[in-house]
Amino acid sequence: xxxxxxxILDGLVTGLLLFMLCSGLTLIFSxxxxxxxxxxxxxxxxxxxxxxxxxYVGFWPGLILAPIIVGVxxxxxxxxxxxxxxxxxxxxxxxxxxGLALLIEEVVQFFWGKSQMAFEAPxxxxxxxxxxxxxxxxxxxxxMIFIAIGVFLVLLYILTKTRIGMIIQAALSYPxxxxxxxxxxxxxxxxxFGVGTAMAAIAGVIAGPVLGTFPGMAVLLGSIVFVTxxxxxxxSLWGALLASLLIGWLQTFAAAYNLRMAxxxxxxxxxxxxxxxxxxxxxxWTLTLPQVGPILPYLxxxxxxxxxxxxxxxxxxx
Amino acid sequence: xxxxxxxxxxxxxxxxxxxxxxxxxEGEIVSLLGRNGVGRSTTCKAIIGEVEPAGVVEFQGRNxxxxxxxxxxQAGIGYVPENRDIFPGLTxxxxxxxxxxxxxxxxxxAGRWSMQDMFDMFSNLRERADVDAAVLSGGEKQMLTxxxxxxxxxxxxMIDEPTEGLAPKIVQQVGELLERIAERGVxxxxxxxKLTIAMKVSSRVYVMGHGRIVFQGAPAELEDxxxxxxxxxxx
Numbered sequence: 001x002x003x004x005x006x007x008i009l010d011g012l013v014t015g016l017l018l019f020m021l022c023s024g025l026t027l028i029f030s031x032x033x034x035x036x037x038x039x040x041x042x043x044x045x046x047x048x049x050x051x052x053x054x055x056y057v058g059f060w061p062g063l064i065l066a067p068i069i070v071g072v073x074x075x076x077x078x079x080x081x082x083x084x085x086x087x088x089x090x091x092x093x094x095x096x097x098x099g100l101a102l103l104i105e106e107v108v109q110f111f112w113g114k115s116q117m118a119f120e121a122p123x124x125x126x127x128x129x130x131x132x133x134x135x136x137x138x139x140x141x142x143x144m145i146f147i148a149i150g151v152f153l154v155l156l157y158i159l160t161k162t163r164i165g166m167i168i169q170a171a172l173s174y175p176x177x178x179x180x181x182x183x184x185x186x187x188x189x190x191x192x193f194g195v196g197t198a199m200a201a202i203a204g205v206i207a208g209p210v211l212g213t214f215p216g217m218a219v220l221l222g223s224i225v226f227v228t229x230x231x232x233x234x235x236s237l238w239g240a241l242l243a244s245l246l247i248g249w250l251q252t253f254a255a256a257y258n259l260r261m262a263x264x265x266x267x268x269x270x271x272x273x274x275x276x277x278x279x280x281x282x283x284x285w286t287l288t289l290p291q292v293g294p295i296l297p298y299l300x301x302x303x304x305x306x307x308x309x310x311x312x313x314x315x316x317x318x
Numbered sequence: 319x320x321x322x323x324x325x326x327x328x329x330x331x332x333x334x335x336x337x338x339x340x341x342x343x344e345g346e347i348v349s350l351l352g353r354n355g356v357g358r359s360t361t362c363k364a365i366i367g368e369v370e371p372a373g374v375v376e377f378q379g380r381n382x383x384x385x386x387x388x389x390x391x392q393a394g395i396g397y398v399p400e401n402r403d404i405f406p407g408l409t410x411x412x413x414x415x416x417x418x419x420x421x422x423x424x425x426x427x428a429g430r431w432s433m434q435d436m437f438d439m440f441s442n443l444r445e446r447a448d449v450d451a452a453v454l455s456g457g458e459k460q461m462l463t464x465x466x467x468x469x470x471x472x473x474x475x476m477i478d479e480p481t482e483g484l485a486p487k488i489v490q491q492v493g494e495l496l497e498r499i500a501e502r503g504v505x506x507x508x509x510x511x512k513l514t515i516a517m518k519v520s521s522r523v524y525v526m527g528h529g530r531i532v533f534q535g536a537p538a539e540l541e542d543x544x545x546x547x548x549x550x551x552x553x
Binding site for chain 2: 163166167169170173174176177178179180181182183184185186
């Protein structure tokens with residue numbers, strides 16, 4: 001039971017981290033109608049900027065400054081890059097964001113090299129917040145949970161309770177009509193893009209010390225982010241939250257429980273071949289749950305796409 | 319107030335508007351009539367800047383052609399598109415509030431209209447103020463889109479096919495609203511295919527055909543001109 005609780009908490013950390021990336025990406029998707037392939041790259045930039053700033057003035061200023069810098073870069077890329085490409089249609093936009101992802105990775109390697117940075121959690125948070133049956137739960141992870149929930153609540157408040165949030169929601173459905181009512185929609189879109197990338201950067205700064213700050217971190221998380229928003233339903237904030245948590249838990253539990261395929265196969269009445277090493281099915285019999293863990297999100301995506309192509313919370317496009 | 323001179327517009331390579339000229343005076347109701355596909359809606363879109371125009375769109379002495387839609391709206395031109403784009407997920411009240419321009423406040427007396435006025439005119443909107451506007455009926459949606467644009471206090475409002483697909487009783491309500499709008503000194507450019515309301519409320523009418531104006535005059539003159547009606551209006 002105590003292991004279960006630890007996994008619930010660990011999964012929550014992963015899920016909420018994922019959500020900070022997915023919420024921005026899904027908003028940007030609803031707005032542009034195109035997936036931003038470079039989204040996870042902004043997460044990586046956040047981690048590197050956070051690290052660089054932390055070497056001068058410590059972790060906390062980095063947590064504030066890095067997302068602001070990345071948000072401004074994101075807004076500038078929307079304004080001077082994507083907006084120009086937009087008029088040529090979706091395919092050039094996709095290619096643009098794809099190229100941007102490659103460019104950011106190269107830039108990161110150019111300045112910081114290929115090895116992992118020594119980005120560490122702040123000393124103030126290097127203690128065990130509590131322990132469950134001998135498993136210490138680090139204070140830093142508690143901090144990550146609070147940051148992510150805080151970001152979610154602020155986002156939810158802005159989107160549902162403020163005038164600017166109303167304009168954003170309306171502009172997601174009918175940008176032209178909103179513009180005809182006298183609202184500067186291009187400016188709002190630039191802002192959403194900037195805030196979305198800044199949120200990815202916050203995730204980067206807080207994840208950097210735990211998951212590692214290295215040039216492959218964007219690619220590593222990038223594909224999972226896409227899987228998550230497809231499962232949640234493109235454009236849905238609640239879908240992104242649910243899918244992020246689902247995937248967070250799925251991955252954590254798969255890694256923690258050493259279930260063996262052999263047990264499952266014997267349970268359904270099959271007998272293990274005597275000479276397993278020579279058997280054609282030896283790979284199947286020796287498979288364990290932690291081994292299949294990494295592919296479970298993709299499997300879940302295939303199941304969701306087959307049963308509900310618009311995703312859990314998505315509205316089907318006509 | 320609004321003078322359109324030699325307005326041209328293209329969709330890709332098709333030349334949709336081929337030199338449209340007309341004008342709407344202060345507090346005047348003017349109708350733009352014609353069959354489907356002659357360029358009436360495109361005229362509105364070119365004026366508001368949704369479609370890139372060539373030519374002159376002079377509004378209160380200033381040429382607006384080439385400006386962005388939100389700048390044109392802020393200059394005082396309101397536009398109610400025919401597709402009744404109600405923002406889903408937002409309530410009737412929130413939809414109305416979105417009509418307010420940046421810096422405008424509801425009910426401060428600075429503009430001609432308040433949300434209260436809208437609710438007084440259409441009690442249905444008051445009753446359904448706090449429900450998702452996506453569930454309103456066709457007629458209520460039409461009222462809501464017109465009221466939403468009015469909330470922004472335009473000096474002129476272009477309304478595209480407000481009576482399309484509505485029951486006769488609602489059509490009559492639309493007609494009454496048009497008269498109230500004009501009473502408060504707002505000019506109206508009414509775009510219609512059917513003549514019922516247009517002939518009753520307009521002081522002048524223009525008929526469009528093939529991307530140009532083919533007739534202009536008072537409603538009575540159009541009434542007396544069966545050739546124009548047969549050639550350009552009747553289906």
